[in-house]
Amino acid sequence: MTNNKFNLSKGEEKKSVKFNLSKSEEPKDANLDSTQKLIEGLSTAQPKKKNRLWWRWLVLFSLLIIAVIFFLKKCSSGGSDTPERTSIVPPPLTDTLSVIGTTPEEIPEKPEDTLSTIAKVEKGKLETPLLSTPYKQGESYKVYQFPFGDSNYSQSDPELDKLAKVLVENPNVQIQILAYTDNVGPLEFNQALSTKRAKAIYDYLISRGVEKNRLSYQGKGISTKYSNNAENRRAEFLLK
Amino acid sequence: MAKFNLSKSGERFNLSKSEGGLVNVRLGLGWKANEDSRGPNFDLDVSAFMISSNFKIPDDGFFVFYGSDNKGTDKDGNVRPLSQDGALYGAVDEKEGDDDGAEGDTEDMILDLSKVDKRVEQIIIVVTICKYPHDDKRDRRTLALNFGMVEGCYLRIIDESNGEEILRYTLSENFKDEDAVEFGRLYRIGKEWEFEALGRGSQGSLPLLIEQYT
Numbered sequence A: 001m002t003n004n005k006f007n008l009s010k011g012e013e014k015k016s017v018k019f020n021l022s023k024s025e026e027p028k029d030a031n032l033d034s035t036q037k038l039i040e041g042l043s044t045a046q047p048k049k050k051n052r053l054w055w056r057w058l059v060l061f062s063l064l065i066i067a068v069i070f071f072l073k074k075c076s077s078g079g080s081d082t083p084e085r086t087s088i089v090p091p092p093l094t095d096t097l098s099v100i101g102t103t104p105e106e107i108p109e110k111p112e113d114t115l116s117t118i119a120k121v122e123k124g125k126l127e128t129p130l131l132s133t134p135y136k137q138g139e140s141y142k143v144y145q146f147p148f149g150d151s152n153y154s155q156s157d158p159e160l161d162k163l164a165k166v167l168v169e170n171p172n173v174q175i176q177i178l179a180y181t182d183n184v185g186p187l188e189f190n191q192a193l194s195t196k197r198a199k200a201i202y203d204y205l206i207s208r209g210v211e212k213n214r215l216s217y218q219g220k221g222i223s224t225k226y227s228n229n230a231e232n233r234r235a236e237f238l239l240k
Numbered sequence B: 001m002a003k004f005n006l007s008k009s010g011e012r013f014n015l016s017k018s019e020g021g022l023v024n025v026r027l028g029l030g031w032k033a034n035e036d037s038r039g040p041n042f043d044l045d046v047s048a049f050m051i052s053s054n055f056k057i058p059d060d061g062f063f064v065f066y067g068s069d070n071k072g073t074d075k076d077g078n079v080r081p082l083s084q085d086g087a088l089y090g091a092v093d094e095k096e097g098d099d100d101g102a103e104g105d106t107e108d109m110i111l112d113l114s115k116v117d118k119r120v121e122q123i124i125i126v127v128t129i130c131k132y133p134h135d136d137k138r139d140r141r142t143l144a145l146n147f148g149m150v151e152g153c154y155l156r157i158i159d160e161s162n163g164e165e166i167l168r169y170t171l172s173e174n175f176k177d178e179d180a181v182e183f184g185r186l187y188r189i190g191k192e193w194e195f196e197a198l199g200r201g202s203q204g205s206l207p208l209l210i211e212q213y214t
Helices: A032-077 A083-088 A093-100 A110-118 A158-169 A187-207 B140-144 B205-213
Strands: A140-145 A175-181 A215-222 A234-239 B004-006 B012-014 B024-033 B044-051 B071-073 B079-081 B107-112 B122-129 B150-159 B164-170 B180-189 B192-202
Touching (some): A140 A158, A158 A187, A175 A187, A187 A215, A187 A234, B024 B044, B024 B122, B044 B107, B150 B180, B164 B192
Parallel strands (some): A175 A215, B004 B164
Antiparallel strands (some): A140 A234, A175 A234, B012 B192, B024 B150, B044 B122, B122 B180, B150 B164
16 A cells, blocks of 8 residues: 555655655654564574474474385285285175164255255245245345445455355345445435445355356445444345 | 443434534544553544545545644644634644543544535544654654554544533444544534444554545
């Protein structure tokens, strides 16, 4: 981040910038001692690193020697069957079942179970609400809160990540993204800002692997739903 | 004792609907920096960005800070930075961090809402840590300072006509590495003014906020 507009130095030295933020009168560096100490600290840290590396190589080399010796011994002893060899051969079917204790039929297949618990899908359309998530069709859920004036997705949000995961795991689900602003500023500005916000969430979900044709977005402009303005600056989604 | 206390970011208060309607207000800010006596000077500065509907200052004279070229004398005889429209007297720069404002405030600003330029939609009140190379002693150790070392941050609004404290916002956010905090903002809703608590921290001190609002 560079600031070429304003001089932030508090010194008397004037530069060709708009705002002088410098407070010092003379361009002196008042803290050479601590800088020197920092440099010394860095230089003393380096030998320790080298020592650690040296030990690692020694251990690896030792292991390699042991592995070579073991291999050579194996080769010289011949190819006769040993107890260890028989463990590689798959045991009879009955032994396997007694160890595991179940039959394949007892373990439900994951894809079918997921469908039965999440939704009934017929002819490619989602007929019932997602039961493995808290989302219901027709209801709106807040997924992101924007800082004021901001239209970028700038920090991770657990609700948005959860939504992305659900959408990726449920390829038939479609949503509409709605974004809002607070009540500060002109209507036109806030309408444009809310559209940018909605698109930011749309772009983010696409980047997480959700297909474009399952998403739509719309800026809804000013919201006064919440008395707390921070909560009004939000993005929500609706399950279609 | 304030009439209204805010403690959460996003909470709002309508200044115009206050009893008698507020026109001349004092914005008092306070904090306590946990300074190390052997450490660098902990110098915090109050500044204001008077921004228009595009979230930028309409002109350079609407960024009010310790180095503003435009200055004025308040009714108490203090020379302060002054906004281009003459509405906002900035804070007297106190480098040592001692109380300088009224009634224990560390720094304060004086605002006449009736004089605010029509282009200005919002006034963002910020507090930043002055760091190398901008500090007066050019001490590199200031680079390590942050708001995690500062406690008891508040902003209060006082009715200048009678000295009554109307509103106090006590920041409840925990800061760690931030060196700039947007305490709050005043904004227009039609002909009225409201205050909204922000408590938003960021890293980059005053230069970052200049990039954002200019």
